[in-house]
Amino acid sequence: MFDAIMPFLRLLPPETAHTLTLRALARGFAPAAKATDDPALATECLGLHFQNPVGLAAGFDKNAETLGAVFRLGFGFVEAGTVTPRPQAGNPRPRLFRLEEDGAVINRLGFNSEGMDRVAARLRSGQRNGHAPGVLGINLGKNRESEDAAADYAAGARVFAPLADYLVLNVSSPNTPGLRDLQTGAALKAILRQTRAAMAEADSAKTPLLLKVAPDLEETDRQGIADAALEGLVDGLIVGNTTLSRPEGLASRRRDETGGLSGRPLFPLSTQVLADFYRRTRGKIPLIGTGGIASGADAYAKIRAGASLVQLYTVLIYEGPGLVGRIKGDLAVLLRRDGFAKLEEAIGADHRG
Numbered sequence: 001m002f003d004a005i006m007p008f009l010r011l012l013p014p015e016t017a018h019t020l021t022l023r024a025l026a027r028g029f030a031p032a033a034k035a036t037d038d039p040a041l042a043t044e045c046l047g048l049h050f051q052n053p054v055g056l057a058a059g060f061d062k063n064a065e066t067l068g069a070v071f072r073l074g075f076g077f078v079e080a081g082t083v084t085p086r087p088q089a090g091n092p093r094p095r096l097f098r099l100e101e102d103g104a105v106i107n108r109l110g111f112n113s114e115g116m117d118r119v120a121a122r123l124r125s126g127q128r129n130g131h132a133p134g135v136l137g138i139n140l141g142k143n144r145e146s147e148d149a150a151a152d153y154a155a156g157a158r159v160f161a162p163l164a165d166y167l168v169l170n171v172s173s174p175n176t177p178g179l180r181d182l183q184t185g186a187a188l189k190a191i192l193r194q195t196r197a198a199m200a201e202a203d204s205a206k207t208p209l210l211l212k213v214a215p216d217l218e219e220t221d222r223q224g225i226a227d228a229a230l231e232g233l234v235d236g237l238i239v240g241n242t243t244l245s246r247p248e249g250l251a252s253r254r255r256d257e258t259g260g261l262s263g264r265p266l267f268p269l270s271t272q273v274l275a276d277f278y279r280r281t282r283g284k285i286p287l288i289g290t291g292g293i294a295s296g297a298d299a300y301a302k303i304r305a306g307a308s309l310v311q312l313y314t315v316l317i318y319e320g321p322g323l324v325g326r327i328k329g330d331l332a333v334l335l336r337r338d339g340f341a342k343l344e345e346a347i348g349a350d351h352r353g
């Protein structure tokens, strides 16, 4: 059904279209994907089992309202959030812009969130149980006005570590002032330490903890993050968030809107940064490749560049959910074409000559 109504949704302002999509999904208007995935796509990562490596990136279901439905679209994992400790409205509208000609989006939503208590209550009410056949991640943020970032992340971790299969600290949204400064040095270590302590207090020290980074990081900051991962402070990295840069050749008149750019033009930059993190972490740290994936070939390129798993979001705004099945089917064909019996064998293949 969604593939049929996509052209109409695209006539609406983007945030209205998104709200309608969430409502329809929450009411059960979800196309059901094939129940089983090609066995070559199954993988173990972060101590978890994934039926397939294609995930829904954070930001689509910020408040975990439609988990059952989005899993039925065929994703191997879904990341809900970003969730902030207290509810907040985010930036004034309009704050989401389609760059149609570029297959891209610019957003400056600024963490609109119902807050952790409501989202946690929704998860506890069992909405996810029985409806979520895949891996569930929860992506955590800080409130805009909060002066103690580490305390905010720790608060989220305490609540969600027992409810999620993995947690993500989002220190890379460009739309919360100062947030990206938390990716470096002492600030990062303080956050990671406090978050780990909060997870232990919640008897969930074993829940994998990931860090989501920006594709715009300087070299020294990338090395600092890679070192933190190699020291065991984080279990994996998501590479990465939207970019503040504006790659050459953008055709849409909206290209100079303030905010983070996602979608097709983000693919080269985010894949380069992914490959760089794979080298810096010597292939020892699970990486989730995110940014501009629009096909099975794109997903495969991220895996060869070093991703153990991939995520997407923006392409859904243009292509509709039928794409998830096509990406998985094409990925399985590409793995076999190159002689890989299992997904794991292809991870980082580009670095092995």
Ligand SMILES: Cc1cc2nc3c(=O)[nH]c(=O)nc-3n(C[C@H](O)[C@H](O)[C@H](O)COP(=O)(O)O)c2cc1C
Binding pocket: 057, 058, 059, 060, 062, 081, 082, 096, 105, 107, 109, 111, 139, 170, 173, 212, 240, 241, 242, 262, 263, 264, 266, 290, 291, 292, 293, 311, 312, 313, 314, 315
């Ligand atoms: C409208 C929109 C909202 C987003 N919100 C979040 C968010 O709340 N937290 C987060 O970590 N990333 C958020 N993202 C970033 C995506 O998770 C993803 O990292 C990025 O869009 C790159 O992937 P894509 O090119 O496939 O969209 C958002 C992206 C978009 C387009």
